[in-house]
Amino acid sequence: MAGHSQFKNIMHRKGAQDAKRAKVFSKHSREITVAAKAGGPDPASNARLRLAIQNARAENMPKDNIERAIKKAAGGDADTYEEIRYEGYGPGGVAVIVETLTDNRNRTASNVRATFSKFGGNLGETGSVSFMFDRVGQIVYKPEIGDADAVLEAAIDAGAEDVQSDADGHVITCAFAELSEVAAALQDTLGEAESVRPFWRPQNGTPVDEERAQSMLKLVSSLEDDDDVQNVYSNFEVEDDVMAKLTAA
Structure with a gap:
């Protein structure tokens, strides 16, 4: 058995x-x-x-x-999708941005609102939290692509603004309007990236305790599980040991 x-x-x-x-x-x-x-x-x-x-x-x-x-x-037989951005606050006043592609805005708005409420948050008006983020381009490479100095040099030559390298990989940031050009230049020197996308980068973080961090993780996971949701961004910060404990559970 x-x-x-x-x-x-x-x-x-x-x-x-x-x-x-x-x-x-x-x-x-x-x-x-x-x-x-x-x-x-x-x-x-x-x-x-x-x-x-x-x-x-x-x-x-x-x-x-x-x-x-x-x-x-x-072929012209594709469904018509609207790009709609939702903004609101999670538990502890954490700012959250949700990007969607939907063929039914009423359904999507209802689902997003219900998810915020379920995990102690509330949906706000468009623009209610996006002013706390910068719209940038983000290009991610796996760690084996090269050492930090080589990636930094390639990123500078490509016109990027910032590079963060650690054991998990290399995260390169550039101006949103230059994302395509910077990504193409990096591909010539480093090869194909793991991901290339627009990104909402928080200007400042909102610290949360373990209980609120757990609720935030559930909120983000539930939003990402929605078929209409493409991306979720937030500005919550939690201690590394707390995050390790929560993600291992």
């Missing part, structure tokens, strides 16, 4: 992983379709589509899925 139980547990974990993988692919597919519909199906002349494809590949999204999303937009 123990072996049977273990097999069931393994299958359950695999099923959960497959479901998560499918959800990630769905979000990438939606972004690719929207980008292709807005700027055309050729990534060479469509910077947004080029970045969307690159990020999808970084998540090991199959080539067929990528091509299908582009053809869907080019």
